[in-house]
Amino acid sequence: MRYGMAIDIERCVGCHACSVACKVENNLPDRIWWNRVLTVGGETMDTPHGKFPDLRMQFLPVNCQHCENPACVKACPVGATYKREEDGIVVQDNDKCIGCRYCMVACPYSGVRQFNWKKPEYAIDTEMGASNIKPHQMNVVGKCTFCSHRLLQGDKPACIDACPSLARFFGDLDDPDSEVSIAIKGRNYFQLQEGKGTKPSIFYLT
Amino acid sequence: MTVETNVIVEQPIHKGKAINVYIYIFALLAVIGAVSWFLQMRDGFILTNLSTLNMWGLYVSGFMIFTGVAAGSLIFAAIPHLFNLEDFKPYTRIAAFLAAISTIVAGLFITADIGNPQRAWLFITNGNFSSPMFWDFIVLSTYMVLSIIFIRQLLLVADKKKQDHTLKPIALISFVAGILVVVTSFVFSFQVARPLWNTPMQSLSFLIAALVAALAVLIIVLTVLNKYGYTNMPINLLSIMGKTAAALLCVELILVLSEVFIGIYTGAGHEYHTIQWLVLGNGAMGFWLQIFFMATAVIILAMGKSQRAGGLLVGAIAAIVAVYLIKSNFLQTELFNPTLDLPGPILYGDITGSYLPSLLEVGLAVGIISFGICLLLLGVRKMNFGVSVNK
Numbered sequence: 001m002r003y004g005m006a007i008d009i010e011r012c013v014g015c016h017a018c019s020v021a022c023k024v025e026n027n028l029p030d031r032i033w034w035n036r037v038l039t040v041g042g043e044t045m046d047t048p049h050g051k052f053p054d055l056r057m058q059f060l061p062v063n064c065q066h067c068e069n070p071a072c073v074k075a076c077p078v079g080a081t082y083k084r085e086e087d088g089i090v091v092q093d094n095d096k097c098i099g100c101r102y103c104m105v106a107c108p109y110s111g112v113r114q115f116n117w118k119k120p121e122y123a124i125d126t127e128m129g130a131s132n133i134k135p136h137q138m139n140v141v142g143k144c145t146f147c148s149h150r151l152l153q154g155d156k157p158a159c160i161d162a163c164p165s166l167a168r169f170f171g172d173l174d175d176p177d178s179e180v181s182i183a184i185k186g187r188n189y190f191q192l193q194e195g196k197g198t199k200p201s202i203f204y205l206t
Numbered sequence: 207m208t209v210e211t212n213v214i215v216e217q218p219i220h221k222g223k224a225i226n227v228y229i230y231i232f233a234l235l236a237v238i239g240a241v242s243w244f245l246q247m248r249d250g251f252i253l254t255n256l257s258t259l260n261m262w263g264l265y266v267s268g269f270m271i272f273t274g275v276a277a278g279s280l281i282f283a284a285i286p287h288l289f290n291l292e293d294f295k296p297y298t299r300i301a302a303f304l305a306a307i308s309t310i311v312a313g314l315f316i317t318a319d320i321g322n323p324q325r326a327w328l329f330i331t332n333g334n335f336s337s338p339m340f341w342d343f344i345v346l347s348t349y350m351v352l353s354i355i356f357i358r359q360l361l362l363v364a365d366k367k368k369q370d371h372t373l374k375p376i377a378l379i380s381f382v383a384g385i386l387v388v389v390t391s392f393v394f395s396f397q398v399a400r401p402l403w404n405t406p407m408q409s410l411s412f413l414i415a416a417l418v419a420a421l422a423v424l425i426i427v428l429t430v431l432n433k434y435g436y437t438n439m440p441i442n443l444l445s446i447m448g449k450t451a452a453a454l455l456c457v458e459l460i461l462v463l464s465e466v467f468i469g470i471y472t473g474a475g476h477e478y479h480t481i482q483w484l485v486l487g488n489g490a491m492g493f494w495l496q497i498f499f500m501a502t503a504v505i506i507l508a509m510g511k512s513q514r515a516g517g518l519l520v521g522a523i524a525a526i527v528a529v530y531l532i533k534s535n536f537l538q539t540e541l542f543n544p545t546l547d548l549p550g551p552i553l554y555g556d557i558t559g560s561y562l563p564s565l566l567e568v569g570l571a572v573g574i575i576s577f578g579i580c581l582l583l584l585g586v587r588k589m590n591f592g593v594s595v596n597k
Contacts, residue, residue, distance in 0.1 A: 019551065031554050038548035045549045060548060071399055077339040078328035096328060099251075099321020101261040102339050108399035110544035114258055115321070117554045118250035138250045139321025193545060196398045 002068070002088035003146055004173035004201035005160075006183040007061055011167035014039070014046060014059035021162030022063070025147060027129030029120035029136055034144040035063040035159050036111065061168075063159070064112045064144035065192060065200030066090045072113065075106035081141075088173075088201060089146050097140035104141060108196045113143045146170075173201065224434055229583045232576040239573005242566050243318060251321060255564040258553040260541045264563040264571050265319035267533040269312050270390060271419055272578075273342075274412065274529070276308035276349045277387030278420020283356060284381035287373045295370075297439055299360045300431070300591045301424060302380075304582065306353035308423075309346055311578040318570050338392040345389045352380050357589075364590060387416045400540045402480060407461055414458045415529050421451040422503075422525035427582070429519050436586055441515060448518050451525055452508035458532065459500050480543040488560040489539055496531035503528050534561075 014037055022028070022035035040058040041049025048055040070090050072081050080096035081103055083089070092103075092113075104113045120136040122128075132149045136142060147157035155161075160170045171178030176185075180203075189203045246253055256263050283301035286294035317323045333340045356376050362368040391412035394403040425447055431437040469481030484493050506521030538561050563571070585591075 016551075031552060033551045033553065036550040038550040040548060042549060045551060047549075062546070062548075062550075071397065074334075074336045075339065075397070077334055077337040077343065078325070078332045079334045080328075080332075096325065096332065097322065098325045098328060100316075100319065100339065101321075102337070102393075104258070104261050105541075106397050106399055108545060110399075110546045111258060111550070111553060114553060115251070115261060117256075118252035198398070 001086060001175075002173045002201060003066065003151075004088075004171070004180050004203065005066075005146075005157075006169040006180050006189070006203045006205055008167040008169075008183070008187075008205040009058070009060060010206060011165045012037070012059045012061060013165050013167075014057060015164060017162045017164055018061055018159035018168065021158040022144070024128050025130055025150070025158035026133055026145070027122075027127055027136070028142075029116065030123055032114050032116070032136075032142065034112070034114070034142065035061065037061045060204070061159075062109060062112060062192070063202070064090060064146075065109055065198065065202045066144075066146060068199035068201065069197060071106040071108065071196070071198055072103035075102045077102065087151075089148055090143075091145065091148070092141060092143050094134055094137050094140050094142070097137075099139040099141065101141060108193045108198060109200075113141050115139075115141050225583055225587055229580055229587075232579045232583070235576035236573050236580060239570050239576065242569035242573060246318070246566060246570065247323075252554070253564060253566045255561060255567065259544065260538060260561050262319070262537050262541065263561055264534075264567045265315050266537060267530060268315035268571050268574065269319065270412075270415075270533045271526075271529055272308045272312035272315060273346060273349075273390050274387060274416030274419045275423050276305045276312060276346075276353070276420075277384040277390075277413075278416040278418075279305035279308060279384075279424065280349065280353060280356070280380040281384035281417065282420055282424060283360075284377040284384065287370075287377035288381060293440075293443055296364075297424075297428065297437065297443075299357065299364060299589075300427065300437065300586075301420075302353050302356040302360055303585050303589070303591065304420075304424065304427060305349060305380075306357065307578050307581050307585070308420075309349040309353060310581065311574055312346060313350075314574045314577065315571070318574065338389070338396050341389050342393055345383070345386050348383055348386075352376070352383050356380050361589065384416075385413065387412055394536075399545065401477060401545065402465070402540045403536075407465070411458060411461055411532075414454045414461075415532055418451050418454050418458070418525055419529045421447050421454075422522040422529070425451075425518055425522040426526075429515050429522075431586065431591070432515070436592055438592070441518075444515070444518055448507035448521055451522070452504045455500055455504050455507075455525065455528065459497075459504070462496075462500075462532070476543070476545060480539060483543055484535065484539045488542065489535060492531060492535045492538065492560065496528060496535055499524050499528035499531060 016037050019033055019035050019037055038060045039045050040060050048057045050056050066089055070083055073083055078096060078098055080093045082091055084091055101115055107113050116136055116138050119138045130149055156170045160168045169180045169183035171180035175181060184203050187205045189205050191200045279301045283298040286298055329343050359373055359376050363370055388409040391408040395408040397403055425444055428437055428439045432439055466481055466485060469477045472478045483489050503521055503525035506517055
């Protein structure tokens, strides 16, 4: 079994609902975003590229790619990040992370791994998120878990359910009848930085 | 009277009180480092100028430099015994001792850089054999053990309790271990995510930087110890060390300039933009300072002026600054120019400029180096690194 995700970038409208759903579900501290919608071509977020009137907006949602051959797992000196044998999810163990940030250096998908530079602070006083998520710690690296706590309950990751344009698909890549396999079938797709040999589990449908 | 004369001949003539003052001064600076570390551990790395993009800075540069000084010192300590360079043999004790101190300093720099040093024991219980950082941990631990054994053997030979030829095995092992500083380069060059690091050139560059840093630090240490009467190394030997460092820096300069020309030649693409960032963009200040200090060090260390101790000292300091800038620019050029670089939500430290360490980082780094100097001075006071007894 290998969990994977397909993201139809033709359907993505750049609403950031997936980012916000992830932030709420995982109670992410301020300025931590495990799932980000990046803007392609524009100089800053949510700006078009091209020259007026020929402007175009293109978005690229990026979270941990849960690679089959993860560079971060090889790099971590103490095995605090590892790939789960049973479902291919790349896990980060908060209680083992020594905070050396070598995984961030090793990851070709800059920014998907984020360090908690200070004690977690939240924009509102109330804690949010699922009750069974692990608490955030200062001085450790965090990242997308494919919402493994939701998978335990038979739910899909929060970003999948939140997408209003149904651009995200999730499931077992080894199962030809899974939602994600069906979404990929017959479609053109690319993967981020394929040349690096990391074999990501996220497919971008075009 | 006869007894007193003998004492003067047998013991190095030094000014013991002067060294005590320096020990107190550097101990005070070390305390400032400890306070900085406490603050960093209490409030987090937010107190540094590191960021999500540029996650490694002064501490990792310090780690690279002092791992290099340790490796280079081991090589310097081994060569005279392997190739029978009699003139240099009396000074291998201080080199081996410097290797031990530098290993401690490098270890402290990496301790300062990690967020949870209290979990460092996981290196032993959970070490990941596929991680180059774990290999580096093994190499650094080996340096510590080797340098202690080497110093002990060298002191025994100096006290005529052992024969000189018995040093050959430990010298050979130390020489090979010193060359293994290339493992530190693997921490960087094995990363596919970082194209500019991901080249075999880094092994050579790290070895050169290690030797240059070690030679420069040894020149400074020996010049100071000469001045205070702890050692008596002739200026011509110091000058040979300076010229060797100059020659090695020339090779490094060729590597750096080649990398720049290769990047510029393509005229487009990721490497071109990265090199543009370095040479003309936000990294330009650091890059041109690096070139200036490399050239200055080469000229002073290679030219006739360096025959005087003061000139050598200035050249050695310029060489150390050059090595720091080499390491700092090496980190920043790659980290500020990731292969996936698209605008998105604001993260911690979304700095698009360049990196200058925060005051806290500088305080902690100064503290670590000062602690190392304290250990060095204590060793100089307690152990026989002079040449008088040996003669």
